[in-house]
Amino acid sequence: MKKHLFAWAAACMLAAGEAGAQNPIIQTRYTADPAACVYGDTLYLYTSVDNEEGEGYQKTFWQLYTTTDMVNWTDCGTVASLADFSWAGDNGAWAPHVIPRNGKWYMYAPIQMQGIGVLVGETPCGPWRDPLRRALINHDIRDIDPTAFVDDDGQAYLYWGNNGLWYVKLTRSMVDYNGEITEIPLTEETVGGYEEKYKDENGEEQTRLVGVDKYEEGPWVYKRREKYYLVYAAGGIPEHLSYSMSDSPTGPWKYQGRIMDSPDGSFTTHPSVVDFKGRSYIFYHNGKLKGGSGFRRSVCVEQFEYNADGTIPHIPMTKKGVYEPVAHVSPYVRQEAETIALSVGVRTAQDDRRGVYLDSLDMGDYVKVKAVDFGEDGARSVRLCVRQGVNDGFIQVCIDSQSNVVATIDVGGTQDWTELAADLDEVVCGVHDIYFRFRATDTSKRNELMQFDYWYFLPQTVSGVESVKAEGRTGVAKPGLYDLSGRRVVKPGRGIYIKDGKKYVGQPF
Structure with a gap:
């Protein structure tokens, strides 16, 4: 079965309204x-x-x-x-x-x-x-x-x-x-009934239910x-x-x-x-x-919820499923791209080097992550680990709806796995849903755009570091060592530092 089946699968779920569809999970x-x-x-x-x-x-x-x-x-x-x-x-x-x-x-x-x-x-x-x-x-x-x-x-x-x-x-x-x-024993008393065989008026063997x-x-x-x-x-x-x-x-x-x-x-x-x-x-x-x-x-x-006497009520099957989270997602630690509340067109792949990742992402595919808590201070930049596919593409990072794009990251030219960064158009605070939308640079080449491994955000307190990308790519600050105020550090001592988008306690060597 081809990949597009799963795009239609999730789209079918959304027919009743995306906000109300969590099943199948x-x-x-x-x-x-x-x-x-x-x-x-x-x-x-x-x-x-x-x-x-x-x-x-x-x-x-x-x-x-x-x-x-x-x-x-x-x-x-x-x-x-x-x-x-x-x-x-x-x-x-x-x-x-x-x-x-x-x-x-x-x-x-x-x-x-x-x-x-x-x-x-x-x-x-x-x-x-x-x-x-x-x-x-x-x-x-x-x-x-x-x-x-x-x-x-x-x-x-x-x-x-x-x-x-x-x-x-x-x-x-x-x-x-x-x-x-x-x-x-499978009886009326233990499981409500059982099947028994009998012969009908023509002598043919039949099966009937005894009980309910x-x-x-x-x-x-x-x-x-x-x-x-x-x-x-x-x-x-x-x-x-x-x-x-x-x-x-x-x-x-x-x-x-x-x-x-x-x-x-x-x-x-x-x-x-x-x-x-x-x-x-x-x-x-x-x-x-x-x-x-x-x-x-x-x-x-x-x-x-169980009844007061401990019995189980009749439980309806719903498209809505479980919609209230029992915890929030932290955006300030590495989160796997394959952590998904809802997806359209997305498939996963697995290998010994990267583990599980999103594979063969096409134009129109997307992933939704629910209940991400950015805290009171909020985030100013985002980092994604990606690799270009057959064709060029970019990722739009959206908050709460696919129309609210807060960052765009071009994946073109990343022949190997690379951590890319982008500043957000606005400071994002509080609890929100995140969408990662996968788009084609040339809409006539819509398929096989990229692979996506993980993501995380940098808090607003790490100002000045958010545009530092891994691999020292052109057009961005050179890779190095920074303190939490975004100042480059030449001779680090004790403390917390940022190197290649990651926090380290002490000297990150």
């Missing part, structure tokens, strides 16, 4: 099967990745996104792949789950028709190793959709299953389990205020989200009802429920990006 590729993990002040969102062409599931790797504010999402790139498992084939990287424990990170990954493997890493991004060199769980072809949970007493559990629901008690190592695999609902797949287990929750995809095709509750992680479970209807454009859905910075969120996927389908899905999120 990832617009740069098709993502599915969200698995959220809160650690410190960051929410880590692991996803599977759907193929961009054809039908059916061609899934070979998993992706990681992070946020500290719930409105901007940083693409951390491919976090793991089938290649991390020596025993895996070339397809079937299905819904993962990642959990930290004992100073390590554990990724439980279902491999199509081959069971559930486990990877161990030192960080949430890996690198990963496969300690077992085989599947941890491989007792049934329905061994998919794992979810791990550590109870308050330290006992860890792993749940999983499609049209069947099982669990084991994990050992402290998190890569083995004690006892036998236990099956959770049924468990399908995608379990998500967690604890809140002494109650255990089991949220899952339910109802068959198309799926919706339902849940059950228990006083114990091993049951018995009691069905509580449907909490989210079937998603638009997708016959499946997949839940992930977390609390983050005092608020509750539920992740799921739909097929709402342009070109989306049951095989090309997109992750979404909604904020909700």
